Amino acid sequence: MQLSPQQLKTNIQFIAQQVGFDDCRFSIAATSPHSDRFYEWLAEGTAGDMKWLERDPHRRVDPREVVPGAKTVISLALNYNPGEHPQSDYRIAKYSLNQDYHDIIDGMLKDLNEALAEMGGQQRYYVDTGPILERDFATASGLGWNGKSTVQIHPKLGTWFFLCELITTLDIPPDQAHPDRCGKCTSCIQACPTNAITSPRKMDARRCISYLTIEHHGSIPEALRPLMGDRIYGCDDCLTACPWNKFAALARETKFHAKQEIFQYSLRDFLTFDEKKFRHVFAKSPIKRIKLEKFLRNICVAIGNTGDVGDIELLQATAKQHGMLVQEHAEWAIKEIQTRQ
Numbered sequence: 533m534q535l536s537p538q539q540l541k542t543n544i545q546f547i548a549q550q551v552g553f554d555d556c557r558f559s560i561a562a563t564s565p566h567s568d569r570f571y572e573w574l575a576e577g578t579a580g581d582m583k584w585l586e587r588d589p590h591r592r593v594d595p596r597e598v599v600p601g602a603k604t605v606i607s608l609a610l611n612y613n614p615g616e617h618p619q620s621d622y623r624i625a626k627y628s629l630n631q632d633y634h635d636i637i638d639g640m641l642k643d644l645n646e647a648l649a650e651m652g653g654q655q656r657y658y659v660d661t662g663p664i665l666e667r668d669f670a671t672a673s674g675l676g677w678n679g680k681s682t683v684q685i686h687p688k689l690g691t692w693f694f695l696c697e698l699i700t701t702l703d704i705p706p707d708q709a710h711p712d713r714c715g716k717c718t719s720c721i722q723a724c725p726t727n728a729i730t731s732p733r734k735m736d737a738r739r740c741i742s743y744l745t746i747e748h749h750g751s752i753p754e755a756l757r758p759l760m761g762d763r764i765y766g767c768d769d770c771l772t773a774c775p776w777n778k779f780a781a782l783a784r785e786t787k788f789h790a791k792q793e794i795f796q797y798s799l800r801d802f803l804t805f806d807e808k809k810f811r812h813v814f815a816k817s818p819i820k821r822i823k824l825e826k827f828l829r830n831i832c833v834a835i836g837n838t839g840d841v842g843d844i845e846l847l848q849a850t851a852k853q854h855g856m857l858v859q860e861h862a863e864w865a866i867k868e869i870q871t872r873q
């Protein structure tokens with residue numbers, strides 16, 4: 533029996549919930565209404581080292597370029613709110629306190645894709661790394677709205693959720709877009725330690741601590757280092773500031789709950805990590821993606837901002853043991869500590 537478009541929709545939403553997603557909504561596979569903003573952003577050079585964003589930008593703004601004959605984008609949300617964790621002398625973004633979301637969500641999308649294929653659809657599915665403006669299509673589907681921080685806000689989940697999507701040839705009735713509920717609030721813009729949100733819904737990624745600690749490969753610009761404080765992987769300040777997180781519940785997926793083991797270590801402990809230890813502690817974590825050198829670079833910046841003379845000997849030893857990148861940041865940290873004294 534042929535299912536009606538509305539029956540297809542109800543079935544897909546039911547399966548998405550069974551697979552574990554927290555929300556599932558639909559938009560028409562068409563050019564993003566904000567594609568101009570994306571081209572502008574690229575042209576201004578604010579994407580920094582993320583040259584992969586410049587590859588085939590027309591594909592990123594139009595899902596029909598990715599799946600010929602695509603009719604619908606299915607946007608899905610997965611809550612990652614990791615809950616409370618012990619105190620530490622550093623900060624790591626909430627999304628990376630346990631297992632890598634790419635691995636978890638990929639399996640969930642695979643299940644959903646199989647179900648859609650049985651309904652007669654052809655799909656491509658993505659989480660994070662695919663050629664699609666995930667937040668624009670989530671906005672179009674009414675899943676939430678792009679806040680002034682540029683982060684997608686969900687009326688129930690707040691900011692703590694991942695996005696992913698399936699681009700499908702199935703023709704499914706679209707949902708209504710969600711109204712923008714930021715109102716006069718500017719908390720996220722004020723909370724940003726590096727002024728990376730240059731105006732509402734516009735960011736200079738080169739100033740964002742998430743970019744500097746994760747995506748940026750080389751030396752961190754000296755002017756920005758003091759503003760990074762104790763943040764060693766990602767940044768949550770513009771998310772934490774958002775009042776829409778007031779009722780955000782803990783993630784159902786326990787693999788996102790804060791892994792207590794990470795908090796056994798201090799910044800000084802991290803500085804002594806070698807390849808083997810780094811790979812062991814961050815085995816399933818997204819943190820392993822930045823590799824040891826960049827991790828140590830970030831640790832040096834945090835110690836430079838928060839450490840004391842007791843850290844100098846260890847920083848000197850670290851500078852001797854590692855390549856130019858770590859050496860330069862360790863020497864900077866020593867100077868910062870000495871200046872503070």
Ligand code: B12
Nearest residue numbers: 566569570573625660666682683684694695742743766767
């Ligand atoms: C590149 C990237 C980054 C870069 C650049 C961030 C950025 N703001 O663009 C860096 C490394 C800095 C980054 C940081 C983070 N990221 Co990131 N990132 C991406 C990625 C891969 C592409 C984003 C992109 O295309 N940017 C281009 C710019 C131009 O897009 P934009 O800022 O969203 O601007 C658009 C809209 O604002 C819109 N627009 C403009 N004006 C208006 C007006 C209205 C009314 C509306 C509706 C829209 C609108 O037009 C613009 C063009 O499309 C996406 C995954 C994906 N494939 O989409 C994940 C993604 C956005 N990141 C994610 C996360 C979790 C983060 C961090 C929270 C991680 C952390 N804790 O450290 C931070 C948040 C920082 C922030 N304030 O955005 C999640 C966000 C989930 C959510 N709820 O929004 C995503 C979707 C990954 C995922 N699959 O879950 N990220």
Ligand code: SF4
Nearest residue numbers: 724740741767769770
């Ligand atoms: S993630 Fe941090 S640095 Fe980046 S825009 Fe938000 S508050 Fe600013």
Ligand code: SF4
Nearest residue numbers: 679680714717720774
């Ligand atoms: S902090 Fe305020 S302005 Fe920023 S995204 Fe949340 S509601 Fe919107």
